[in-house]
Amino acid sequence: MESSSILAMTGITMTFGPVKALEDVSITVRRGEVHGICGENGAGKSTLMKVLSGVYPAGSYEGDIRFDGKDAAYRSINDSERDGIVIIHQELALSPYLSIAENLFLGNEQHRRGVIDWNATNSRAAELLDRVGLRENPATPVLELGVGKQQLVEIAKALSKNVKLLILDEPTAALNDEDSTHLLGLIEQLRAQGITCIIISHKLKEIKRIADSVTIIRDGRMIESFSMSEPDATEGRIIRSMVGRDLNNLFPPRDPDIGEEVLRVEDWTVHHPVDTARKVVDGASFTVHAGEIVGFAGLMGAGRTELAMSVFGRSYGTKISGRIYKRGTEIQMRTVGEAIKHGLAYATEDRKRYGLNLISDIAENISSAALGKLSRWSVVNRNREYKVADSYRQKMNIKAPSVSAITGKLSGGNQQKVVLSKWIFTGPDVLILDEPTRGIDVGAKYEIYGIINELAAQGKAVIVISSELPELLGLSDRIYAISEGRLTGEVARADATQEVLMKYMTAGKD
Structure with missing residues (x-):
């Protein structure tokens, strides 16, 4: 690996049963840069990062990883974090009823002779919060914070682990414009401090603003990787590589x-x-x-x-x-x-919390708002439910092997199609x-x-x-x-x- 690079993943192939989630993917990330990874939902972006961070342990995939000048074969997130790789998932992993300080050092407690040192915990937490620009009392319960501030707590938690490579998966997806701008500014500050960042995002304007280079993944394959300083490094080029076609008109024609x-x-x-x-x-x-x-x-x-x-x-x-x-x-x-x-039908803005039952299958979600159409004497006809749901699966192009698939395992776009199907079925x-x-x-x-x-x-x-x-x-x-x-x-x-x-x-x- 070149001295200018901190990460090289080569020939990564990941298979789930008969499905290849990743096929011969290679990616190189330069030290101290912000590297964007773009691709459609289900393209394999998050899977690649889970391979890197040890969520999918060494031995479960093919290919090689070199990080910070040495071979890496992580068997858990703890292994990768010891080397300075920290991943912040789109679904934030904070305990809402614990304080900010307790969350920052959960699993990494500040203690003396086995007893937690609360003065050290709160003092160190205050330093980390100041570093990410979050003006909150470290004793504040996380549930009292908005999503934007929770995202900053996650980054502060990463900084407490002496992070060298910070991976952010859709960090601004649930943020308003003000919080998004603050977060992107913080990422720029981290880059200035020498911390390498990988950002997975669908928001191409943000990628164009903050990324030094970009890798595009489509259908589990690496399509191309290029510097954003190149003259043709445009949103149009990223879109073409992501979807395999031009979207000159981002909106379908309508009369x-x-x-x-x-x-x-x-x-x-x-x-x-x-x-x-x-x-x-x-x-x-x-x-x-x-x-x-x-x-x-x-x-x-x-x-x-x-x-x-x-x-x-x-x-x-x-x-x-x-x-x-x-x-x-x-x-x-x-x-x-x-x-x-x-x-009337209302498709909520928070499909994961209010729009869907993520542990149920597609069929049960689609029928849930109009069970009266499928039941007799308060008993749901499961055969009719399956047929109705399958017709929506085909009409809406929901990418799933069958309507028996668990909804929580679908990509965001396919989950949204399930939400729309549910409400369209109510007529x-x-x-x-x-x-x-x-x-x-x-x-x-x-x-x-x-x-x-x-x-x-x-x-x-x-x-x-x-x-x-x-x-x-x-x-x-x-x-x-x-x-x-x-x-x-x-x-x-x-x-x-x-x-x-x-x-x-x-x-x-x-």
Whole structure:
């Protein structure tokens, strides 16, 4: 291995039964750089990092690993961490009921003669928190922190282990823009301190900003690796290598056919469930028509999700007031069950926690919101359930051997297709899709966009909530902007730009 390189993985092949998850993958990472790894969901990125870190121990794969000038054959995460390799998974591995300090040194306790030294623990924790720019008391329970701050705790934990190579798997997937910017700035600081970083991300703008070089993996194979300083190191090149084709138009073509008004919400006001004096949604009024895709734009905390959830069977908030009309007739939706009966569906932004049962199979997830269609005398017909789910598996191109596959083992894009299948099976007239492509790669996004367009073409009224303005601009016929719980603007497709939307999204209260 060249002295300028800290890591060389050569000819890595990993097989699970008859399936080759990785085939002859080779990757070289230079010392002190930020190296991006890109690929569609299921391409093998995380598997490769699990091979490196010892999650998949030496002997379970073919190929060679050299790290920091010597051969590496790790049999556990403890082995790789002793050498200075630390991986931070997308699903954060913190204990919510322990303090920040306790989490930082869990398994690496600061002790004297077998007794934990709490002064040393909290003092050292404060130093680490200062290093990552997190101004929190080390005694604060982790459950009181937002996701962005928890991500910083994970990095501080890595720094406590004298990390040489930090691997971050989709570190900004669940973060808002402010937290993402802070995290990327921290990665740049770590690079300046000589710490090598590998970042797995679907967000190509972030890769372009922060990565010194990039490796593309597709279908378990390494497609290419190149320096981001090359003249043709563009997002287009990364996309072509990821999906094997050009996506000159990131959104499928669509000719909208907008019909009658399906849903109208008037003067909708929602109070916070705990701080009941605080209005989370303030006098919101909006409409959506058959065959129309309506976008909702707003900064994190603006009230987009709270608005959607409160409309969907009052599943969020207290002291809710306002009126809802469906095709001109006022309706009551006091519960989620009533909302479903009235033809509404809501695909949550957090599919892993609220949208899916990850330990159940695909069939059970798809049928879960409309079991009445498949049951008699309260007994579910499993044969019909299987056939219905399998039809959605084929229509939605869910990549799984069968609908008996466990949902938690699917990639993010395929999990999102299961969520959409679940709600489409209820036969809704109105679909509310909250962050429908969060954490999904560019190829799977294109497929999801196609599904959304098809739903609109079938005459469904579709509401899309998204933090990505280009996504809203590419999909929507109209866009509402929301700021501090108030709808501050309504923009037609022809007039919508990121600048116009941002103006409305940052408009404060009068």
